[in-house]
Amino acid sequence: SQTIHQWPATLVQPVGSPLSLECTVEGTSNPNLYWYRQAAGRGLQLLFYSVGIGQISSEVPQNLSASRPQDRQFILSSKKLLLSDSGFYLCAWSGEVVNTEAFFGQGTRLTVV
Amino acid sequence: AQTVTQSQPEMSVQEAETVTLSCTYDTSESDYYLFWYKQPPSRQMILVIRQEAYKQQNATENRFSVNFQKAAKSFSLKISDSQLGDAAMYFCAYRTDTGTASKLTFGTGTRLQVTL
Structure with missing residues (x-):
């Protein structure tokens, strides 16, 4: 069966520090991968999505970046965190077929102080 | 660009009653x-x-159940016989494939409260 792992679960980082959140998927190949951010009490904002290795589409221009070094690995990064980067980050994957649902990781609560 | 709109930030329903959550979307697909x-x-x-x-x-x-009105681009969710466990945030989402892209876009969500 397919599983998705996202870590860390919680993270407290100072302003200006770098960020690296990792997401891996098991049990499937060539998944579509997504990074979302959910601010407190808000909806899910699509940050990045990827349909293949090295193929990254950005939805929101900001100081975050994403990379997909391997088929089932998706990394969210920042060189210098801002206070506004605080939030709940969710990684998700879905199959290539468009009617398949997305499966989500447990999320990372990031607090920038 | 595709957008998904949920105009109800919060909704409340009594246990065993029915509630409908609204969702509209914009697409040319x-x-x-x-x-x-x-x-x-x-x-x-x-x-x-x-x-x-x-x-x-x-x-x-x-x-x-849903009420899907394609011409109106509306996709509402009806929850019948509401239960306490239905209390949650509900998100409407849209997905299409455009060749090399496969986006899954969410609305801002509706927080549903279920009362006794």
Whole structure:
């Protein structure tokens, strides 16, 4: 069966520090991968999505970046965190077929102080 | 660009009653899929129901059903016989494939409270 792992679960980082959140998927190949951010009490904002290795589409221009070094690995990064980067980050994957649902990781609560 | 709008930030329903959550979307595509997800306090995202745009028949999953109006670009979720466990954030989502892209776009969510 397919599983998705996202870590860390919680993270407290100072302003200006770098960020690296990792997401891996098991049990499937060539998944579509997504990074979302959910601010407190808000909806899910699509940050990045990827349909293949090295193929990254950005939805929101900001100081975050994403990379997909391997088929089932998706990394969210920042060189210098801002206070506004605080939030709940969710990684998700879905199959290539468009009617398949997305499966989500447990999320990372990031607090920038 | 595709957008998904949920105009009700919060809704409340009494246990055993029926509630309808609204969702509208904007797209120029003719073939797409719509989803409703539930996010309980645990923050885990759970699929509630899905609808294919080419199907005229509304999807149904036990107590959950949708009213899909393609021309109006409307996709509402009806929860019948509401239970305390239905209390959660509900997100409407849209997905289409445009060749090399496959985006899954969510609305801002509706927080549903279930009262005794």
